[in-house]
Structure formats: structure tokens, C-alpha cells
Amino acid sequence: MIELIGFLYSIILGAVITSFTNVVGLRVPRKQSIVTPRSHCPSCGHELSPWELIPIFGYLALRGRCRGCGERIAPTYPIFELLGAIGYGYSYTLYGFSMTTLLAFAFLSTLLALAVSDLSTMLVPNVILRITAPVLLVLTYVAGATWWSPLAGALLGFSLLATVFFVSKGGLGAGDVKLFTMIGLVLGPRDVLVALFLSSLIGAVVGMGLIASKKIGRKQPIPFVPSIALGTMLTFWFSESFFDWYFELM
Ligand SMILES: [Zn+2]
Structure with missing residues (x-):
């Protein structure tokens, strides 16, 4: 019973926090306040009432259109909220009531905010990294990392990508x-390294798909952060069990 409550709570929390990270990802790169003005339709200015703000269900109840002017609402927002809900629920299933779950929540939400920001403006705002990196570092240690692992990981990530x-x-x-x-x-x-490999693979598939379906031109830059977010979370969730399985085979 307590497991089920924890799971449902995680799903709801994931949807709610993701509707917040959507706002962060949209407004922070444009240097707008994340508090005011309240959420509104970009075409007619209609201010969203509380029920319209309910993650996922608000969008479904509105059938994806603004109540003021009938303009289509980008499906990116409910899709991200759904991904956030699934990601939180799945993390709880894997790690239960633990610091690792908290780390997974914070990590996923940071990546989702950055993915929205990249999709909407092609920017990865420094301020989001500056605020989240220390929090994630502390959570990584509290969740049981060795003292050298975050340092070596950051150094490796930086030097590879800088190259x-x-x-x-x-x-x-x-x-x-x-x-x-x-x-x-x-x-x-x-x-x-695993995350870099997976992210590049996903990015390449997405890029080829977009070019093949003529959604974008060959020279047009493609936001890479959504692929990084997916590759990174897949690594976070599955890498350990993959390596366990792999070394058992040998
Ligand atoms: Zn409108």
C-alpha cells in the first residue's frame, strides 16, 4: 500500500514539477521572470485559469486549443509533463524511498528544463546550470558516490566535449x-562516456529522421539537448544493470 502511494505521489509530483520546468525552460533563456506574468496564451494573452494549468489534463480538456482564441497549444508541454511523470514514477520504482530517487528527480527535472530551453531558443542558460550543479553534486555524494567519481566524471565530460x-x-x-x-x-x-555515446546515437537518429522527413534543411542546427537528456537518463537508470549483466556473461 505504502509502495503504491509512493508511486502515485511520484507520478503526480513529476507532472507538477515538469509543468514548472517547462516555464523555467521557456522564460529563463529569454531573461523573463518565472513568477510573473501568470501563464497566458502567447497569441491572445488569455490568462490560464487554475484548471487549465493542471498538467496533461488541462491540455486534454482544452483539446489542445486556447479557450480565448482557439489557437493551437504546442503539444510539447503536455508531452514533457507526461515524460516527467513517467520518469519520476520509474525512478521511484527502481530506488524506492532513497536519496538516489531524489537525485534522479532533480537530475531529470534539470535536463527537462534545459531541453525545453534548447527547443525553444537553442540556448543552455548558464544560470540554470549554476543553480542546479551544486545541488546535484551534493545529492550525488549523499546518494553514495565515492569522493573522486564526480570530479573524474566532470573532468572527463568537460575535456571530451571541449575537444x-x-x-x-x-x-x-x-x-x-x-x-x-x-x-x-x-x-x-x-x-x-555511456551517456555521450547514447546521446550521440539518439541525436544522429533524430537528425536523420528530421532531414529525411524534410522537417528541416541539411544545414539547419538541430537542438541536441533533448537527445542528451534522453541518453543521459537511460544511462542513469540502466547502465549499472547493463554492466552487471555484461560482466556476468564474461
Ligand atoms: Zn489564445
């Missing part, structure tokens, strides 16, 4: 370098 940054001359943003430094803090040296 790619200078070699590719702009194929990668400076924001991606900082982001992988933070990812290294949480994942440590082995898993930051």
Missing part, C-alpha cells in the same frame, strides 16, 4: 560542453 567543440568549430555549442561537465558530476567517468 569536440574546438575540432568541430561550432558543430557543438559551448552549452553542450558545460552540460556534459554537469552530467559527468552526476554519472562519474564510466557513465559519462
Whole structure:
């Protein structure tokens, strides 16, 4: 029973926090306040009432259109809220009532805020990294990391991405370098490599898919952070059991 309550609570918390990180990801890179003005329709200014703000269900009840002017609401927001809810619920299933669950929540929400920001403005705001990195570092230690793992992970993430940054001359943003430094803090040296591998793979598939479906031109930059977020969380959740399984085979 207590397990079920914890699980449901995690799902609701995930949806609610993600509707907040959506606001952060949209407003912070534009240097707007995250408190005022209240959420409103970008085309007609209609201010959202409390029930319209309910994650996922508000969007469904409105059938994806603004009540003021009928303009379509971007499905990105409810999709992210759904991903946040699933991610929180899944983390709780894996780690129960523990510091690792708290770390997973904070890590996922940071990545979701940055993904929204990248999708809407192609920016990875420094201020989000500056606020979240120390919190994530503390949680990583409290969740049981060795003293050297975050340091080695951050150093490795930074040096690899900085190398790619200078070699590719702009194929990668400076924001991606900082982001992988933070990812290294949480994942440590082995898993930051796994996350980089998975993120690049997902990014390549997404990029080829978008070009093949003519959604974007060949030269157009593609936001990479959503792929990084997915690759990184998959690493966080599955890398340990993958390596356990792999070394048992040998
Ligand atoms: Zn409207």
C-alpha cells in the first residue's frame, strides 16, 4: 500500500514539477521572470485559469486549443509533463524511498528544463546550470558516490566535449560542453562516456529522421539537448544493470 502511494505521489509530483520546468525552460533563456506574468496564451494573452494549468489534463480538456482564441497549444508541454511523470514514477520504482530517487528527480527535472530551453531558443542558460550543479553534486555524494567519481566524471565530460567543440568549430555549442561537465558530476567517468555515446546515437537518429522527413534543411542546427537528456537518463537508470549483466556473461 505504502509502495503504491509512493508511486502515485511520484507520478503526480513529476507532472507538477515538469509543468514548472517547462516555464523555467521557456522564460529563463529569454531573461523573463518565472513568477510573473501568470501563464497566458502567447497569441491572445488569455490568462490560464487554475484548471487549465493542471498538467496533461488541462491540455486534454482544452483539446489542445486556447479557450480565448482557439489557437493551437504546442503539444510539447503536455508531452514533457507526461515524460516527467513517467520518469519520476520509474525512478521511484527502481530506488524506492532513497536519496538516489531524489537525485534522479532533480537530475531529470534539470535536463527537462534545459531541453525545453534548447527547443525553444537553442540556448543552455548558464544560470540554470549554476543553480542546479551544486545541488546535484551534493545529492550525488549523499546518494553514495565515492569522493573522486564526480570530479573524474566532470573532468572527463568537460575535456571530451571541449575537444569536440574546438575540432568541430561550432558543430557543438559551448552549452553542450558545460552540460556534459554537469552530467559527468552526476554519472562519474564510466557513465559519462555511456551517456555521450547514447546521446550521440539518439541525436544522429533524430537528425536523420528530421532531414529525411524534410522537417528541416541539411544545414539547419538541430537542438541536441533533448537527445542528451534522453541518453543521459537511460544511462542513469540502466547502465549499472547493463554492466552487471555484461560482466556476468564474461
Ligand atoms: Zn489564445
